[in-house]
Amino acid sequence: MDIKNGKWRILIPTHLSPILKTALADLYGIVDAYLPYPLAVTDESVAPAGGYAENLIVIGTAENGCLCRALADDGFFTPEKHCGGYAIRVGASPYHEGRQLIVLCGADDAGLLYAVHALDLAYLRDAVRYHGYHYNRRHAAFVDEMPAWEKKTYPKIDRRGIWTWGHAIYDYRAYLARMSALGFNHIVIWNDFVPLNASEVLAEAHRRGISVFWGFSCSWGETVDPNDPRDVEKWCARVLDVYTGEYAPLGGDGVYFQAFTETGNHEIGGKRIADLVTDWANAICGALHSAYPTLDIEFGIHATSIGDDWQALSGIDPEVAVMWEDCGDFPYAYDPARQANTAAAIAYTEKLLTLHGADTRFAAVLKGFTVLDWSHFEHYHGSIVMGCASPDFLAKRTQDKRFTWQYARPYWYAGAKKLADYCRTVAEAGIRQTTVTALMEDGMFECHTDPCAVLFASLLWDWEQDTDALIRYAEHCTELN
Numbered sequence: 001m002d003i004k005n006g007k008w009r010i011l012i013p014t015h016l017s018p019i020l021k022t023a024l025a026d027l028y029g030i031v032d033a034y035l036p037y038p039l040a041v042t043d044e045s046v047a048p049a050g051g052y053a054e055n056l057i058v059i060g061t062a063e064n065g066c067l068c069r070a071l072a073d074d075g076f077f078t079p080e081k082h083c084g085g086y087a088i089r090v091g092a093s094p095y096h097e098g099r100q101l102i103v104l105c106g107a108d109d110a111g112l113l114y115a116v117h118a119l120d121l122a123y124l125r126d127a128v129r130y131h132g133y134h135y136n137r138r139h140a141a142f143v144d145e146m147p148a149w150e151k152k153t154y155p156k157i158d159r160r161g162i163w164t165w166g167h168a169i170y171d172y173r174a175y176l177a178r179m180s181a182l183g184f185n186h187i188v189i190w191n192d193f194v195p196l197n198a199s200e201v202l203a204e205a206h207r208r209g210i211s212v213f214w215g216f217s218c219s220w221g222e223t224v225d226p227n228d229p230r231d232v233e234k235w236c237a238r239v240l241d242v243y244t245g246e247y248a249p250l251g252g253d254g255v256y257f258q259a260f261t262e263t264g265n266h267e268i269g270g271k272r273i274a275d276l277v278t279d280w281a282n283a284i285c286g287a288l289h290s291a292y293p294t295l296d297i298e299f300g301i302h303a304t305s306i307g308d309d310w311q312a313l314s315g316i317d318p319e320v321a322v323m324w325e326d327c328g329d330f331p332y333a334y335d336p337a338r339q340a341n342t343a344a345a346i347a348y349t350e351k352l353l354t355l356h357g358a359d360t361r362f363a364a365v366l367k368g369f370t371v372l373d374w375s376h377f378e379h380y381h382g383s384i385v386m387g388c389a390s391p392d393f394l395a396k397r398t399q400d401k402r403f404t405w406q407y408a409r410p411y412w413y414a415g416a417k418k419l420a421d422y423c424r425t426v427a428e429a430g431i432r433q434t435t436v437t438a439l440m441e442d443g444m445f446e447c448h449t450d451p452c453a454v455l456f457a458s459l460l461w462d463w464e465q466d467t468d469a470l471i472r473y474a475e476h477c478t479e480l481n
Contacts, residue, residue: 059104160184240287257298333368360432
């Protein structure tokens with residue numbers, strides 16, 4: 001097949017939602033970079049009189065894309081129906097001999113956005129870039145014949161994302177763009193004060209299909225006495241006041257709290273921390289739900305102070321998602337080299353997945369990537385403008401952070417099969433909702449998508465993938481280090 005005389009064109013649905021517009025903009029930038037001519041985009045309803053004589057990229061969703069449906073009906077590809085999923089096929093065009101067609105069809109808007117970046121990362125940067133005997137001549141994407149390829153998939157874990165401090169996001173647009181490229185749809189952003197540009201951050205996240213949970217203090221790092229009812233009342237009032245005055249007007253997707261569980265002790269004042277934090281969570285979250293009945297709440301719990309008392313937390317309102325941290329070795333440990341007792345960490349996770357039976361909303365913060373330099377940490381002394389750093393600052397800090405990524409990467413590769421086993425355990429629990437995030441603090445994720453982050457995101461998406469093939473893909477699809 002000789003496609004060199006045929007230019008490429010994108011065909012789009014007539015109506016584009018904000019997420020679909022983002023998907024189109026991302027796709028255009030990805031493909032146009034390979035072409036020696038400006039890429040054309042046409043509404044699919046405007047068909048030329050003589051039919052489609054060019055190489056085509058057809059995009060749409062199961063609900064919005066007449067040409068996608070027609071191609072599916074004709075057997076060119078099989079659509080994906082699960083939420084967030086997508087189907088891609090690269091093959092000979094059924095409309096014109098000697099031409100090619102690529103179809104990207106999302107099960108929904110977010111699915112199409114994920115399909116765009118799967119085409120970029122898994123196809124163009126891996127399968128196409130290294131196609132053939134590339135040592136003598138590299139394949140020229142969209143100039144040479146494109147290798148046949150197809151992918152049909154959907155995410156196996158509901159909420160997939162990142163937990164981070166707001167001041168450690170230095171370019172929020174790039175940060176969120178890289179999240180959606182990896183199939184992430186959830187972020188927890190902790191701040192001492194609501195960022196001055198929080199509305200802009202939220203709008204950008206929603207444009208990329210990412211839910212934003214704002215984290216703020218619920219006694220973390222402060223002196224509290226959970227045995228004193230007056231202290232509980234004080235914090236209930238403070239949390240309600242902060243949320244009502246600062247976060248409710250933003251129209252975010254939820255909130256995150258943690259309390260006094262980040263300790264190796266199991267008791268405070270002679271009472272089990274598991275019992276105390278259950279009462280604490282119910283009091284504070286109950287006050288919020290009384291005022292905001294539909295508010296989605298994630299409540300962080302450190303297993304170091306809970307241990308075998310985990311069943312006590314079944315007394316927490318099941319509408320609150322308990323988000324677990326520090327549940328043992330990799331993938332929960334700060335140091336990814338700690339992998340000797342991963343099996344015990346997974347066994348503990350199996351218990352936590354039964355907290356409210358089938359009604360459980362399980363959530364977790366995994367660790368082992370980059371973290372804040374706590375030796376120089378200090379709380380904000382006022383509101384910040386989040387994620388608007390200068391290009392020079394971004395370049396310098398990105399180089400500084402390569403050290404930590406390069407330390408972590410081999411351990412994530414070594415633990416890939418263990419991570420797959422962890423994701424399988426969560427994905428197959430058969431519960432109401434699953435959420436898995438990674439702590440990626442101050443790692444310049446907005447400027448550097450590390451291969452181990454790609455591996456993590458890929459296994460969150462689908463734990464059944466071959467880990468050796470994923471490691472190769474992760475190395476191929478990321479920028480040179």
